[in-house]
Amino acid sequence: MSHWSTHQLTEYFAAVNAAADEPSAIACATERAAEMVEAEVAAVVVEDTVEGAWGFGAGVPVAGLVRADRKLGVQGLGALHTSYSALGENVRGSLMVGRLHDEFGPEERQMLQGMAQMLGLALRSIRVLSTERNLRSDAQTRQHLVETMLTIQRAISARRPLPEILDAVTGGASALLGGASVALMLAEEGRARRLTVASTAGTAEAAARETEAREAMASGSELIRPFGKGAAVAAPVQVTGEMAGSLVALLPDAPEQHAERLDRLSAFAQQVSLALTDARTVEAVHEAHHDPVTGLPGRGLFLKIFNRVLASRDSATDPTSVLFIDLDRFKGVNDSLGHEAGNQLLAAVAGRIRSCVRASDTTARLGGDEFAVLLHDSPMDAATSVGERIVTAIKEPFRVAGRDLFIGASVGVAISRDRTEASEILLNNADVAMYRAKKDGPAKVVVYEPYMHTEALNYLSLRGDLQKALEAREFKLQYQPLMRLDTGEVTGVEALIRWHSPGRGMVSPVDFIPIAEESGLILEVGQWVLETAAAQVAAWRRTYPDLTLNVNVSGHQLVHPRFADDVMRALAVAGLPSSAVTLELTESVLMSEPELAVASLNSLRTLGCQLSVDDFGTGYSSLAYLRELPVDELKVDRVFIARAELTSEDLALVRTIVQLGQILGLRVVAEGIENVAQLDALRALGCRLGQGYHLCRPADAEDLPAFLESATRSHPNASLIA
Numbered sequence: 167m168s169h170w171s172t173h174q175l176t177e178y179f180a181a182v183n184a185a186a187d188e189p190s191a192i193a194c195a196t197e198r199a200a201e202m203v204e205a206e207v208a209a210v211v212v213e214d215t216v217e218g219a220w221g222f223g224a225g226v227p228v229a230g231l232v233r234a235d236r237k238l239g240v241q242g243l244g245a246l247h248t249s250y251s252a253l254g255e256n257v258r259g260s261l262m263v264g265r266l267h268d269e270f271g272p273e274e275r276q277m278l279q280g281m282a283q284m285l286g287l288a289l290r291s292i293r294v295l296s297t298e299r300n301l302r303s304d305a306q307t308r309q310h311l312v313e314t315m316l317t318i319q320r321a322i323s324a325r326r327p328l329p330e331i332l333d334a335v336t337g338g339a340s341a342l343l344g345g346a347s348v349a350l351m352l353a354e355e356g357r358a359r360r361l362t363v364a365s366t367a368g369t370a371e372a373a374a375r376e377t378e379a380r381e382a383m384a385s386g387s388e389l390i391r392p393f394g395k396g397a398a399v400a401a402p403v404q405v406t407g408e409m410a411g412s413l414v415a416l417l418p419d420a421p422e423q424h425a426e427r428l429d430r431l432s433a434f435a436q437q438v439s440l441a442l443t444d445a446r447t448v449e450a451v452h453e454a455h456h457d458p459v460t461g462l463p464g465r466g467l468f469l470k471i472f473n474r475v476l477a478s479r480d481s482a483t484d485p486t487s488v489l490f491i492d493l494d495r496f497k498g499v500n501d502s503l504g505h506e507a508g509n510q511l512l513a514a515v516a517g518r519i520r521s522c523v524r525a526s527d528t529t530a531r532l533g534g535d536e537f538a539v540l541l542h543d544s545p546m547d548a549a550t551s552v553g554e555r556i557v558t559a560i561k562e563p564f565r566v567a568g569r570d571l572f573i574g575a576s577v578g579v580a581i582s583r584d585r586t587e588a589s590e591i592l593l594n595n596a597d598v599a600m601y602r603a604k605k606d607g608p609a610k611v612v613v614y615e616p617y618m619h620t621e622a623l624n625y626l627s628l629r630g631d632l633q634k635a636l637e638a639r640e641f642k643l644q645y646q647p648l649m650r651l652d653t654g655e656v657t658g659v660e661a662l663i664r665w666h667s668p669g670r671g672m673v674s675p676v677d678f679i680p681i682a683e684e685s686g687l688i689l690e691v692g693q694w695v696l697e698t699a700a701a702q703v704a705a706w707r708r709t710y711p712d713l714t715l716n717v718n719v720s721g722h723q724l725v726h727p728r729f730a731d732d733v734m735r736a737l738a739v740a741g742l743p744s745s746a747v748t749l750e751l752t753e754s755v756l757m758s759e760p761e762l763a764v765a766s767l768n769s770l771r772t773l774g775c776q777l778s779v780d781d782f783g784t785g786y787s788s789l790a791y792l793r794e795l796p797v798d799e800l801k802v803d804r805v806f807i808a809r810a811e812l813t814s815e816d817l818a819l820v821r822t823i824v825q826l827g828q829i830l831g832l833r834v835v836a837e838g839i840e841n842v843a844q845l846d847a848l849r850a851l852g853c854r855l856g857q858g859y860h861l862c863r864p865a866d867a868e869d870l871p872a873f874l875e876s877a878t879r880s881h882p883n884a885s886l887i888a
Contacts, residue, residue, distance in 0.1 A: 192218035212259035253286030340367035352411035379412035401435035460516035468530035472589035487549035490596035494574035658714030661699035700740035744774035804838025
């Protein structure tokens with residue numbers, strides 16, 4: 167048995183609807199139906215009369231056809247397997263095909279039912295057109311129906327995306343029903359058979375008529391129920407013989423017009439059935455609207471649910487809240503451990519988010535590492551509380567790929583009390599608030615305020631300029647010496663990136679580094695810094711052979727699987743020994759992914775690089791991780807010596823860090839030395855190394871050699887080693 171094709175089905179629809187009269191339509195239908203399922207005979211019975219027959223010769227078994235015998239005896243052929251498909255509620259009759267050897271399968275019966283429905287619709291249209299009343303209007307309607315059906319069939323034949331086909335069905339039905347509200351509801355898997363709105367057209371009212379949808383599914387036939395001054399009509403959708411959902415429409419017309427319009431709706435329901443059958447599985451619908459990694463609704467379905475909730479609110483005072491959730495540090499996990507681990511992490515995150523909301527709320531994955539939650543009847547305080555629960559839940563470690571992973575989340579909240587507000591706008595507002603949360607972060611929950619739009623536009627503009635800056639060579643490096651506090655000798659330099667934007671002037675690293683990290687551009691920027699600084703210090707070492715280089719490293723760089731190779735390549739090209747390089751990382755970077763950090767740091771230590779903990783004392787400051795991490799240097803954060811005159815508490819904290827470094831055998835460097843009092847205090851506490859404006863401001867590459875020369879003349883015996 168050859169398998170039917172959607173191309174054949176398209177030709178069938180075109181031919182039947184092109185017939186000028188009933189006999190021509192019936193003759194075309196019987197011949198093509200038999201051909202498509204490789205049947206020996208076919209017939210059409212209308213009002214207990216055989217109106218057309220094909221393949222029987224002179225001996226048509228009229229009585230058996232009228233009785234709809236399951237086994238039909240045919241002269242010269244024998245007993246045939248049969249299939250009878252109803253022509254529709256308003257044309258009492260059936261399309262019959264008979265085959266000698268094989269029974270008809272579920273997909274064939276589904277296809278034959280669609281052919282019969284289309285024939286019934288064509289016969290009804292021909293009868294209507296045979297009368298003079300409303301001849302022109304009906305001809306246009308018929309032509310529109312035929313064109314719409316052909317368009318849908320071509321889309322099925324071309325295997326267009328399933329959501330596109332379903333939207334074409336609801337849109338076409340709505341147009342041919344005078345702009346009526348139309349909704350396609352499909353049943354999900356599971357005992358509850360929950361109905362999901364897969365597509366809508368017109369207003370959203372039909373999406374709320376679940377009762378009629380379920381009744382049509384239960385009865386397996388079309389139905390009409392009173393609704394307001396009109397009616398709710400529903401036609402069931404089947405896939406390989408099983409009920410899969412319903413197509414529902416709300417009609418404002420007078421009752422005498424409903425029967426004809428129900429025929430049209432039924433024809434469109436058959437198109438849905440054929441589209442789903444061609445997709446071979448109802449799971450294709452789920453995949454079209456749900457994220458395959460987390461099982462959550464995707465963006466499109468989320469917005470449809472959001473629109474339905476907004477339209478169905480009883481009062482304008484009922485608040486609806488939406489949360490926009492963006493994960494922090496997810497990209498590093500994906501880059502270092504691979505997409506499989508990233509997908510496992512996303513699935514685990516989805517589970518935690520759902521555990522923080524009610525069963526009646528809707529959680530979705532919008533794409534990448536972005537999620538959304540729709541909270542029904544939730545005022546601002548309640549929505550903020552849910553956001554904080556989500557942030558707390560995601561802070562806890564995730565066990566993925568045999569290791570503990572630490573990520574975070576930033577949450578934006580938008581509240582709606584206006585029924586006319588669009589879901590896209592509210593979701594965008596929550597997105598804007600999320601960006602503000604990231605700026606205020608980490609792990610912040612921020613409620614949207616109108617002024618944030620301007621900030622978001624500035625942020626996006628800055629991000630766009632940043633993406634062009636590296637190619638346009640707008641970055642440059644300055645260098646700040648690290649010095650011995652007891653003698654004033656220079657031991658090394660720290661490379662500091664600067665950005666001079668043609669349109670913005672000097673942009674602070676505080677503003678552009680977080681954006682570079684979020685966009686992933688930090689990998690390119692960081693590599694450029696390392697290569698440029700390594701080449702410059704290698705050149706200076708021809709005069710000052712013991713000069714060292716300190717370079718700041720982002721967490722995204724540290725966990726990138728090729729980072730160690732990138733470092734060695736940069737140093738090899740520059741001709742700078744790895745022992746002359748110290749890579750600086752903040753405590754938060756080291757502790758966000760401790761297992762990944764240890765593995766990467768051990769690789770770098772194996773290469774011979776020195777490692778420094780920057781801004782020490784402001785983050786986790788754990789003795790346990792200092793013992794585990796292969797670090798060589800602690801940099802005391804400037805916050806501890808920021809006062810013009812240090813207090814006893816300041817001195818006690820710095821003394822503790824200095825002594826800790828001495829005990830662990832680590833270098834201790836004080837940052838932010840800006841006056842003599844601070845310098846004297848640090849010397850007295852035994853801190854050997856430091857940097858700051860009082861010692862030397864950051865200088866351009868062409869200006870620094872003069873300072874190095876001056877420092878060398880002041881200390882002719884200096885070896886420039888720490």
